[in-house]
Amino acid sequence: MRLDDLFARRTRTLSFEFFPPKSERTWYTLEDTIDQLAPLGADFVSVTYGAGGSTRAKTREIVEHLQKAGMTAMAHLTCVGATRDELKELLNEYAAAGIENLLALRGDPPKGQERFVPTDGGLAHAADLLRLIRDDGRFATLCAAFPDRHPEAASREADWIHLAEKLTIGSAGAITQCFFTVQAYLDMQRHLRSTTGRTARIIPGILPITDWHALERFCLRCGAPIPEELRARLAPLADDKVAVRRAGIAWTVEFCQQLLAAGAPGLHLYCLNRSTAAAEIVTALRTLGSDPQG
Numbered sequence: 001m002r003l004d005d006l007f008a009r010r011t012r013t014l015s016f017e018f019f020p021p022k023s024e025r026t027w028y029t030l031e032d033t034i035d036q037l038a039p040l041g042a043d044f045v046s047v048t049y050g051a052g053g054s055t056r057a058k059t060r061e062i063v064e065h066l067q068k069a070g071m072t073a074m075a076h077l078t079c080v081g082a083t084r085d086e087l088k089e090l091l092n093e094y095a096a097a098g099i100e101n102l103l104a105l106r107g108d109p110p111k112g113q114e115r116f117v118p119t120d121g122g123l124a125h126a127a128d129l130l131r132l133i134r135d136d137g138r139f140a141t142l143c144a145a146f147p148d149r150h151p152e153a154a155s156r157e158a159d160w161i162h163l164a165e166k167l168t169i170g171s172a173g174a175i176t177q178c179f180f181t182v183q184a185y186l187d188m189q190r191h192l193r194s195t196t197g198r199t200a201r202i203i204p205g206i207l208p209i210t211d212w213h214a215l216e217r218f219c220l221r222c223g224a225p226i227p228e229e230l231r232a233r234l235a236p237l238a239d240d241k242v243a244v245r246r247a248g249i250a251w252t253v254e255f256c257q258q259l260l261a262a263g264a265p266g267l268h269l270y271c272l273n274r275s276t277a278a279a280e281i282v283t284a285l286r287t288l289g290s291d292p293q294g
């Protein structure tokens with residue numbers, strides 16, 4: 001199903017994000033994860049797009065596989081390392097494979113490169129990719145949003161102006177980078193309303209917190225600041241794996257409850273190809289009367 005059609009019917013959605021496994025063993029882990037998450041009845045799932053050629057082909061393969069299993073799926077797609085013509089060719093391949101939904105991204109600079117440099121004959125920004133896909137006419141698109149500043153942007157507001165542009169080009173909505181304060185989400189929504197005159201469908205991207213050191217590493221990589229209140233709760237437990245996991249999941253559940261209460265149109269869980277934490281969070285939310293699907 002196209003996500004623009006799904007969003008027209010559903011006020012809130014639950015979705016999970018996977019990445020292409022690198023080996024046969026991790027492929028089986030992903031298969032198990034998909035099976036274990038199936039009973040939660042997610043509205044859609046998405047598959048990331050890597051920097052290298054082999055993981056890119058896997059994105060398409062996994063999305064096809066998920067669709068054959070009856071799921072609504074979305075392929076991530078970036079501008080990295082491809083010319084405009086190669087991207088058009090990729091769209092042909094995706095359409096031939098029955099893929100209808102794309103998360104259009106610029107992508108991060110490849111390893112060892114500090115700044116993003118567009119490929120010769122390629123695209124510089126996600127907005128350019130969104131225009132290419134819109135002109136193609138065969139796909140529903142989403143884009144990325146950053147409640148905390150995108151690492152390269154001069155300010156949050158400077159980045160949100162570009163987000164407004166991406167939404168105006170025709171994205172059915174956006175999924176956020178992981179973030180940890182409800183206020184950042186509300187500030188972004190208020191800013192978008194003031195620039196576009198409407199409320200955008202911005203689905204919070206949620207990282208299940210299970211390990212303090214992993215959280216610090218993840219946030220360093222993606223530039224998301226960890227608020228003091230979260231640090232104070234989890235850092236003292238950092239080396240007690242059981243205690244930090246319990247406290248991290250409890251914190252994530254509270255955060256999700258607050259976001260849903262503040263009007264978020266569902267949740268997108270970064271599962272990291274594992275099912276347990278995501279399943280615990282969704283089950284806890286439902287028990288507490290905060291179903292992500294409303």
Ligand SMILES: Cc1cc2nc3c(=O)[nH]c(=O)nc-3n(C[C@H](O)[C@H](O)[C@H](O)COP(=O)(O)OP(=O)(O)OC[C@H]3O[C@@H](n4cnc5c(N)ncnc54)[C@H](O)[C@@H]3O)c2cc1C
Pocket residue numbers: 047048049050051076077078103104105106107108109124125126127144145150151152153158159160162166175176177178205
């Ligand atoms: C939900 C989600 C999923 C992701 N999945 C993947 C994935 O599968 N594969 C992957 O490689 N990466 C992925 N990323 C990471 C993403 O590619 C990076 O964060 C990238 O740095 C920004 O991508 P973007 O689409 O927001 O880029 P853009 O919207 O192009 O923004 C990038 C920077 O350029 C600025 N900018 C935008 N337009 C203009 C303009 N016209 N003039 C000047 N500046 C401008 C923005 O403010 C921002 O600072 C994902 C991110 C999110 C939030």
